[in-house]
Amino acid sequence: MIAPTAQRKSRIRLTKFLLEVEFLSSHETDEDRIAREIDEIVRSIEPDVTVSEILAAGMKESAAIEEKGKRNERTWLISRLILSALLLLGGFLLKERGFLGDVLYLAAWLIIGYDVLILAFKNILRGEYFEENFLMSIATIGAVFIREYPEAAAVMLFYQTGEFFQSLAVEHSKKSIKALLDIRPDYANLKTADTITKVDPSTVQIGQQIIVKPGERVPLDGVILSGASMIDTSALTGESLPRAVKTGDTLLSGTINQSGLLTVQVNKTFGDSTVSRILDLVRNAADKKAPTERFITKFSKVYTPIVVGLAVLISVLPPLFNNFTGWSEWLNRGLVFLVVSCPCALVLSIPLGFLGGISKASKNGILVKGSNYLEVLNHLDTVVFDKTGTLTEGIFSVNEISAQAGFSEETLLELAAHAEAHSTHPIARSILTAYGKTIDQRRIGEVKEVSGHGIEALIDGKKVLAGNGPFLQQHGVTVPEGNPLGTQIHVAADHVYAGSILIADRIKNDSQQAIRNLKNEGIRQVVMLTGDNEVIGKAVGQTLGMDRVVTNLLPEQKVEQVEALMAGKKNGKALAFVGDGINDAPVLARADVGIAMGGLGSDAAIEIARKTNRIVRQNIIFSLGVKGVVLVLGALGMTGMWEAVFADVGVMLLAVVNSMRLLR
Numbered sequence: 001m002i003a004p005t006a007q008r009k010s011r012i013r014l015t016k017f018l019l020e021v022e023f024l025s026s027h028e029t030d031e032d033r034i035a036r037e038i039d040e041i042v043r044s045i046e047p048d049v050t051v052s053e054i055l056a057a058g059m060k061e062s063a064a065i066e067e068k069g070k071r072n073e074r075t076w077l078i079s080r081l082i083l084s085a086l087l088l089l090g091g092f093l094l095k096e097r098g099f100l101g102d103v104l105y106l107a108a109w110l111i112i113g114y115d116v117l118i119l120a121f122k123n124i125l126r127g128e129y130f131e132e133n134f135l136m137s138i139a140t141i142g143a144v145f146i147r148e149y150p151e152a153a154a155v156m157l158f159y160q161t162g163e164f165f166q167s168l169a170v171e172h173s174k175k176s177i178k179a180l181l182d183i184r185p186d187y188a189n190l191k192t193a194d195t196i197t198k199v200d201p202s203t204v205q206i207g208q209q210i211i212v213k214p215g216e217r218v219p220l221d222g223v224i225l226s227g228a229s230m231i232d233t234s235a236l237t238g239e240s241l242p243r244a245v246k247t248g249d250t251l252l253s254g255t256i257n258q259s260g261l262l263t264v265q266v267n268k269t270f271g272d273s274t275v276s277r278i279l280d281l282v283r284n285a286a287d288k289k290a291p292t293e294r295f296i297t298k299f300s301k302v303y304t305p306i307v308v309g310l311a312v313l314i315s316v317l318p319p320l321f322n323n324f325t326g327w328s329e330w331l332n333r334g335l336v337f338l339v340v341s342c343p344c345a346l347v348l349s350i351p352l353g354f355l356g357g358i359s360k361a362s363k364n365g366i367l368v369k370g371s372n373y374l375e376v377l378n379h380l381d382t383v384v385f386d387k388t389g390t391l392t393e394g395i396f397s398v399n400e401i402s403a404q405a406g407f408s409e410e411t412l413l414e415l416a417a418h419a420e421a422h423s424t425h426p427i428a429r430s431i432l433t434a435y436g437k438t439i440d441q442r443r444i445g446e447v448k449e450v451s452g453h454g455i456e457a458l459i460d461g462k463k464v465l466a467g468n469g470p471f472l473q474q475h476g477v478t479v480p481e482g483n484p485l486g487t488q489i490h491v492a493a494d495h496v497y498a499g500s501i502l503i504a505d506r507i508k509n510d511s512q513q514a515i516r517n518l519k520n521e522g523i524r525q526v527v528m529l530t531g532d533n534e535v536i537g538k539a540v541g542q543t544l545g546m547d548r549v550v551t552n553l554l555p556e557q558k559v560e561q562v563e564a565l566m567a568g569k570k571n572g573k574a575l576a577f578v579g580d581g582i583n584d585a586p587v588l589a590r591a592d593v594g595i596a597m598g599g600l601g602s603d604a605a606i607e608i609a610r611k612t613n614r615i616v617r618q619n620i621i622f623s624l625g626v627k628g629v630v631l632v633l634g635a636l637g638m639t640g641m642w643e644a645v646f647a648d649v650g651v652m653l654l655a656v657v658n659s660m661r662l663l664r
Helices: 028-045 056-093 099-125 132-145 149-173 175-181 274-287 291-320 327-341 344-363 371-377 409-419 426-435 469-474 511-520 534-544 555-567 585-590 602-635 641-663
Strands: 010-013 052-055 188-191 196-199 209-212 222-226 229-232 243-245 262-266 380-386 392-403 444-450 454-459 462-467 487-493 496-507 525-529 548-550 574-579 593-596
Touching (some): 099 132, 392 426, 409 462, 409 496, 426 496, 555 585, 574 585
Antiparallel strands (some): 010 052, 209 262, 229 243
16 A cells, blocks of 8 residues: 555555555655556566556445456356357367368367467466466367367367366355455544544544444444443454443454444554454465465476476377377377376365365454464364463453351342442452442441452441451451462451452353364363462363363463473474463464464364365375376377366366365
8 A cells, every 4th residue: 555644545456456565755756656666567577467546545446346347357258158169069060061160169269268378378478388378278289280179179168167167166265255354444433622524544543532333343443432332243253242342341443333322542553453453364364375285386386397298208209219100199199198287276276275274264253374374283283272361251250159157148249349349459340340239438438458468448337358368367357268269358347257259260151162172173182371370270270171281370481381392292293372362472473373362263273274184185186196097098098188178177176166165
């Protein structure tokens, strides 16, 4: 995106690609100069590409124009396919009439294949010889040369048909990723002293206020200053149920305001916002290729020249050693060999398989940064979890109220809530939330707070103590011994022990099932690392069925634990760490795979990864297997061009369809 300091937004758009360039300048002439240089560079690589500048305000209109152009191209290709098929059929019907039938075959070949021939010629000029357009051009030109006109037309027709269906498959597999890109907000309602103005979200600064109306997408991260609403977070988390928000809550960009009017103070610029980070992840996902993808790319660059050389040898050597007799038959065998050898089934279906896996993951609310991470997930045998905010909710709340004789649970909670009414401590907030009623300030007298220990307050004229065990014991109150799984607040009234309130971080509803799913997927070891104390950590680990629990860890000690686990893993196996992505950043970076998520989706990610890897392997084995058999048979003269077409286009289509199973 071209974004000078003068705030003029513009884009350089290619016919089929979007090129974004960002630079800092207040001079419009600099922008024009850079646009001209971009145009020159693009045209030096591809002379026929049109480069045009589009203002940010017209992005949607330009996208619609581009989509219309794609539809027109598709309609034109379908028309050519139908016309070519009719001409080919006409040629078959006029087979006995000689010249006229041959004309129909040649017309069918040229109508459906002219763009392939032109593109092959352009690629040759650029030094790109061994690619699919070149192979198809050589094969069909060779067929024409030996007067096999029907085969020339049929090969090109089936090839273009395969390319058409393959393009539809790729487009379909990208739909969920494209839908994810729709979370980008179009505008922000900037609130000033007197007015509310629609502006580009990228122009809003930290500290400014925006208005989010019902039905609008939240454009920027911020804190709610006023208002309450239900928020649709499905675009970010995959969670279908809306979430209630109110004054003081954090609001993430990309979510949708469903009901109330919200005033939000922006705390992140658009470039640092949640929606912007997600868009970057999606755009860059394809840049990080899996080892299998990289191998296939390298393999095809070596494989294709070799099989082309073999096809030439098959066409030339036998006639050369047989006084140039039967050269037409051997040339035909070489052409069959050439058609079969085209590696498009591998080159197209394997990236499509990984794209399908990434697309499937995005539908489940999981963003995979690249297919390389998706493949590593397939080799996991150890998964390490953080506890707070990952396996547990990360929100402290009242889990248990234990009242002593003479006091009810309601009375105990009421005394504690009034004693904690003026405290800002998270524990006090959780007690007030559990109480859920309005605090009667008239009942509260003098309040003394001892930081880290407890509170002494007069409630209805009674001396109420609320704090830890030692705090109450210092005031002469006997506190029963216990080993609580959380923070225990003891309460006394006029030196009489009233009972205790247990404050704890609750285990998420789906944590236990997630751990079971991981073990069902074949994960050998599930470990929990936590900075919490041993009693709480061991209890959570036992409840969830962890294989190992390590407690009382600082962030750097978590890294040491992960490094020790990685040193002990088997060759070829991988370790993943699942955390909240903030305080666990060092250990997330150290693991083979770091999974940072607000919800538990590691089991789903691993399942998707393994399904993807299984389908990719199926495509490799099937493609190479069929091609290998037909290559040998073709060299022996036992197959013709029709079998060659199936071994190339047919196998490609079957591999693509197999990859599409990931999207179901």
